[in-house]
Amino acid sequence: MKKIALIISTLSILTFTNCKKDPKEPSNNNNNNTNTSTTGKLILTFEAMFGDSALVLNNKTYVTANGDSIKISTFKYYISNITLTKTDNSTYSVPESYYLVNHNTSSTVSFTLNNIPVGQYKSINMLIGVDSARNVSGAQTGALDPANGMFWSWSTGYIMLKLEGTSPQSGSATKTFAYHIGGFSGINSVLKWISPSFNSATANVSSSTTPEIHFKTDISEIFKTPNTINLATTFNVTMPGMNAKKIADNYADMITVEHIHN
């Protein structure tokens, strides 16, 4: 009996040591289980909608809360800093979780999180955008590579969300609109931490089953509540500031959980 207790305590010390995190990662977790035999995978999938209609790029017309008709040519945004909470309230922060969800490229709208500790998860917390630390840390790679077109060259910072398209009501001469929403510090911050509800469902990660959380990203939300966006006046938001903040306040609730496959 004593032997078993000794083994358990030794193992837990070892696993704790093993879990030393990159100090640059925000540490709000108690990751205590990364042993490969006790981990599984979790898939996150994002489906872009406009209200109840699935997004069709370029050809389909949608009507915003303000009554403006729009067609959408580009829609992409960052999802980062993913933390999962189990039914026992323990949490796991997915290290280096930076994803560019680009609805123009189907391969990017679904991604797999590896090395997720086995267990029943009841909630998720994540950031729409890129945390301030990575906005001030120089040249990054992967999803954060400045070559991905989501990084301002003239005023350092990530474009957290990009929505572009056309509208006959647009105030621009070319009848286009462009929302490049960013700003990571002080009054200009558009960082939106979200925890879309699982509606009492759980995602059950095991070594044999890989659950999938299916999210709905509703573009109509970008144009409404709390700020109704009028395309005649707000058609070019391409730098941090008040208009970017208004649009970010709107999109803070654009992502909801549609269903969870187990």
Add this chain to the structure above:
Amino acid sequence: MKQLIAYILLIPLIFTKCKVDPEIKPALPADNIRVVVPEGWPKPHYNFENNPLTKEGFILGRSLFYEPALSRDNTISCGDCHQLFAAFAHAGHDLSHGVEGKLGTRNAPGLFNLTWHPHFMWDGGINHIEVQPLAPITNPVEMDETMENVIAKLKNKSNYRKMFKDAFGDDSITTQRIFRALAQFMGTMYSYQSKYDMVKKGKATFNTSEQRGYNLFIQKCAVCHKEPLFTDFSFRNNGLSVNPALQDSGRMRITGNPNDRNKFKVPSLRNVALTSPYMHDGRFETLEQVLDHYRFGIVQSPTLDSLLQNGIPMTEQEKLDIIQFLYTLTDYVFVYDKKFDNPNR
């Protein structure tokens, strides 16, 4: 006569000796690549912690700095507008130049002691030395290129794969590696060996005019142009009229704050004798013109710096003394350092 024949016979030998394979251009010396923090200077902002400084990284960064493939039509390199002999400013050019003869809206500044800069560009819009090159590379009136294209072009140049391997362990070419190599080259452009620095160390002495100039400088200029870097890195409106053709609001372009209208980063005065023309739009050609602006030319506006409300009064002799002092800030060790020169020239 015998001697002459002997010399003639030598000619083919000389020719043979001079023949070099054009493919193998020996790199100029790049030894002693190291982090420098001169005594008494503050701690640099960038310390190469995530980008370990190596000779190979420096050599790659230097090749990229002088690489015209960074521009859309392969005509312009960083080194075209940042010339070593001008302390990496663009000698004689008021505004930056781009592909197809396009003109920018601001003056290309000198490059040195960059690891101390908390932000880059005249408006401070860029917060990190590694991502700074993205601005000129992608600006439509500068190099007008994309990073995807830059990477594709470099992959097709045989020598780059080896240089990336030497610098980073394998031959993959990424944005991050390009920027980090450039940071190794630009971040080690240290200028700290001017006559002024020698005087501070007790190894040289100012002449009487330089000494008077230094005393005046401390009284009249050193709040903004703070020693030892000769800038406090603040943004200030120094009373320049707004060029109607450029309508450049400076720092306000970044912050959107009307209190920042027409404010620009205080430039370092190190090597200032070499970096003409002056100001963010290169409007002044001489230091006399610059000082006369502070004496007589200040334009009042709501965001004018509080220190400049009455200009900077000085006599003609005081002006000449200050300029004599400014000449002591020229660092010839830096601008004659061959390791910073174009290795392919």
